[in-house]
Amino acid sequence: MIKFIAKSPQLQNITKSLELTKKFYVSSLLVGEACTGKKTLARHLLPTAPIVEGKDLSRVLEVVAEHEEVIITDFEKISNYTLLNFDNKRVIATALYQPRDMMVDRLFGHIYEIPPLRERPEDARALAEIYLQSAREMLAYDEVDEMDYARLDLTRNSQSLKRQVYKHLILSHIDEKDIEALMYDFFAGNLGGDDDYKKFLHLYEKPLIEAGLAKYKSQLKLASILGINRNTLRKKVNEYGL
Numbered sequence: 044m045i046k047f048i049a050k051s052p053q054l055q056n057i058t059k060s061l062e063l064t065k066k067f068y069v070s071s072l073l074v075g076e077a078c079t080g081k082k083t084l085a086r087h088l089l090p091t092a093p094i095v096e097g098k099d100l101s102r103v104l105e106v107v108a109e110h111e112e113v114i115i116t117d118f119e120k121i122s123n124y125t126l127l128n129f130d131n132k133r134v135i136a137t138a139l140y141q142p143r144d145m146m147v148d149r150l151f152g153h154i155y156e157i158p159p160l161r162e163r164p165e166d167a168r169a170l171a172e173i174y175l176q177s178a179r180e181m182l183a184y185d186e187v188d189e190m191d192y193a194r195l196d197l198t199r200n201s202q203s204l205k206r207q208v209y210k211h212l213i214l215s216h217i218d219e220k221d222i223e224a225l226m227y228d229f230f231a232g233n234l235g236g237d238d239d240y241k242k243f244l245h246l247y248e249k250p251l252i253e254a255g256l257a258k259y260k261s262q263l264k265l266a267s268i269l270g271i272n273r274n275t276l277r278k279k280v281n282e283y284g285l
Contacts, residue, residue: 046173047080047083047084047086047087048080048166048169048170048173049084049166050163050165050166050168050169051158051163051164051165051166053158053162053163054080054084054157054158054163054166057084057155057157058084058087058088060153060155061084061088061135061153061155062088064152064153065088065133067133068129068130068131068132068133069133069152069153070129070132070133070134070135070136070150070151070152071134071135071136071151071152071153071154071155072118072135072136072137072138072141072147072150072151072153072154072155073085073135073136073137073138073155073157074137074138074139074140074141074154074155074156074157075139075156075157075158075159076139076157076159076200077139077199077200077202078199078200078201078202079157079158079159079160079200079201080157080160080166080200080201081137081157082094082114082116082137084157085114085116085135085136085137086114088135089112089113089114089133089135091112092110092112092113092114092133092135093106093110093113093114094114094115094116095113095114095115095116096115096116096117096120097115097116097117097118097119097120097121097136097138098117098120098121100121100122100123100126103115103121103127104126104127107127107128107129107132107134110132111131111132111133112132112133112134113132113133113134113135114134114135114136114137115134115135115136115137116136116137117137117138117139118136118137118138118142119138119139119140119141119142121142124142124144124146124147124150125146127146127150129150129151134150136151141154159197159200160197160200160201160204161197161200167192167195167197167204168192168195170201170204171190171192171195171204171208174204174205174208174209175190175208175212178208178209178212179212182212182213182216184212184216186216190208190211195207226246229246230243245283248279248283249283249285251269252265252276252279252280252283252285253283253285255268255269256280256285262276262277262280
């Protein structure tokens with residue numbers, strides 16, 4: 044399980060507020076996009092509490108009746124809020140949005156909105172570093188690989204960030220044989236058209252030219268490096284929108 048991270052001022056303030064209510068029978072609702080750390084925060088605050096999904100109302104009622112502390116995920120999926128009773132309970136629920144039901148306001152002493160990672164750069168970077176270390180250990184890579192922390196993929200919060208970190212680490216360690224194997228698998232599954240040579244030529248040409256332009260900053264220099272006519276290179280640059 045990923046350790047809880049609160050480097051950003053937003054999450055630090057929310058965490059401090061929640062910490063103050065830990066000794067009281069006060070329930071809280073954490074609202075925000077998927078994969079923003081709501082469940083991790085709930086587990087950090089109630090480390091031994093059972094976790095139950097909101098889509099199973101009968102199970103929610105059973106667990107709440109049996110335990111003093113409970114974590115409810117997907118709270119927006121509960122079908123009937125009037126059946127819930129959080130008296131003398133400490134419940135932390137998570138939801139993608141706050142349900143439009145007056146009963147929800149009565150159930151929770153506090154409702155917090157967890158900002159997405161793109162609004163919490165301090166948390167995003169710290170999480171990326173944890174994912175990078177975990178990926179190194181899992182893939183047995185000892186080398187230190189620097190990431191461009193200014194260009195983290197936070198479109199789907201921690202989910203897209205984790206995928207980016209693992210992809211970065213794998214791609215930074217592949218060699219020519221790995222590339223050949225990847226291309227072989229791709230072509231084996233995609234060949235079968237009328238003009239496949241021309242159709243797939245961009246897979247070689249585009250990254251070659253794009254990387255060359257980034258490295259040499261000059262079409263004239265790159266044309267010389269590649270051993271092709273400058274007009275041919277200019278045509279390719281325009282063709283690929285580079």
